Amino acid sequence: MDIKEVRRQFPILDQEVNGHPLVYLDSAATSQKPLRVIETVNDYYRGYNSNVHRGVHTLGTKATDRYEGAREKVRKFIGAESTEEVVFTKGTTAGLNLVAMSFGNVQVHKGDEIVITYMEHHSNLIPWQQLAKRKGAVLKYIPLKDDGTLALEDVQNTVTDQTKIVAVALVSNVLGTINPVKEIAKIAHSHGAYMVVDAAQGAPHMKVNVRDLDCDFLAFSSHKMCGPTGVGVLYGKKTLLENMEPIEFGGEMIDFVGLYDSTWKELPWKFEGGTPVIAGAIGLGEAIDFLEEVGLNEVQAYEHELSAYAFEQLSGVEGITIYGPQNPAERAGLVTFNIKDIHPHDVSTVLDAEGIAIRAGHHCAQPLMKWLGVAATARASFYLYNTKEDIDKLVAGIVKTKEYFTNVF
Structure with missing residues (x-):
């Protein structure tokens, strides 16, 4: 799968949000649309x-x-x-x-x-x-x-x-x-x-x-x-x-x-x-x-690669809790997490200032939130147009979020 060619088909990705290139990590909520659609x-x-x-x-x-x-x-x-x-x-x-x-x-x-x-x-x-x-x-x-x-x-x-x-x-x-x-x-x-x-x-x-x-x-x-x-x-x-x-x-x-x-x-x-x-x-x-035409098997394999990379990179962030299967082979292309002492809405707000779109809240799954013992979580979800560079920016944004709240409070 040629990721550069795939990304060229999604015009919405070619923009800046809050002065930064858009990093869209909310496809589990809704995906972006290729120009042909x-x-x-x-x-x-x-x-x-x-x-x-x-x-x-x-x-x-x-x-x-x-x-x-x-x-x-x-x-x-x-x-x-x-x-x-x-x-x-x-x-x-x-x-x-x-x-x-x-x-x-x-x-x-x-x-x-x-x-x-x-x-x-x-x-x-x-x-x-x-x-x-x-x-x-x-x-x-x-x-x-x-x-x-x-x-x-x-x-x-x-x-x-x-x-x-x-x-x-x-x-x-x-x-x-x-x-x-x-x-x-x-x-x-x-x-x-x-x-x-x-x-x-x-x-x-x-x-x-x-x-x-x-x-x-x-x-x-x-x-x-x-x-x-x-x-x-x-x-x-x-x-x-x-x-x-x-x-x-x-x-x-x-x-x-x-x-x-x-x-x-x-x-x-x-x-x-x-x-x-x-x-x-x-x-x-x-x-x-x-x-x-892209191929669903190729999409699934690529998303698995992204998910495994995201899990590995995020696991190295101090104070982060990742929910769901710890074996990347058992999870689809998303990572749901919380950062110690920072509300997920605050995480999402700071990341948005960096041009990074994630989801924060109960994700229309309140009984599951209760089972997890939390009120809400943050979620980054991936699709065929995302890259490892997107995940690197997410990790950098999370580190910046931690630094911001450490300095403020």
Whole structure:
């Protein structure tokens, strides 16, 4: 992978922030967009802006072809059997809520179990929390090992014949832990439970094949993988989606509407009520083309190299605590940390003055923060356009932050 050529495709990186060259280390929150994705979205609005599926005129036909063409790109990207299994949503959050509200409401009953982990993003926690409350079900948590990883023995001890849904992140957005979701899916299925995967932090950084994982549902977002905001994907096995009811009703998702009853379109359109995020889906398709041309295996290998380097360099800073797996081979491309006696918001503020963008806070994972025994953490996350020089600047910025607070206080 030619990192210089990759970086040239991201115009936003060629700027100064607070008088310093931008060092963007917040891709776990949202990634930057290559010029070709920006131009693809722009081309839609400039050249063939029209609604999809509804008209037979030239612009409408072109928009529909590009929109459905993007669905086919997603199908290939995740290894789904059919485009009927690919539902465009507003993002990972919307996809997981759709599963909880539609599938969960039918499958889960009083006394049933829903199993998740302490490391889940709120998007893969609150929908199940609320489903459990609605149905009188039991919400159970797979315990974490001290290093923030999962032991399959603990999964086996938590999932029972009363478990109906197991929902786990492919990659933790805080710890960087890469979870063994394929093995977890086997355990879930052995008890008759269904496997839901939050792939928001996984799909942008590694090859994901839903048939190999044998998950029942998987959700991810465009904006974390070089695509536009406001659009994402829910994959679901066809047999399951066919028996699910939509949760949004209106135009486009209907087959026949009478005065007192209606019927729904076939998959996947019955779940896409109203005008979809057309430009976003087309932009996502272009982002997939870009990532596949670079190569997901190359992206994952490069990010692993960056993560290992960052872990090594940051570990040498006195007073720093790094959370998550201590073995770099077990973590994805992010490092979450705290500096003794300095609030992570203060760390982020000082680094921003140096042109370095990181994330600080609870990262939409408050139960995990409680498990870690902290209120908040700082997080530097990497993507295919970052370099070891970016990490060197991060380390230098952290040292400067420590010196600043030592001198001030």
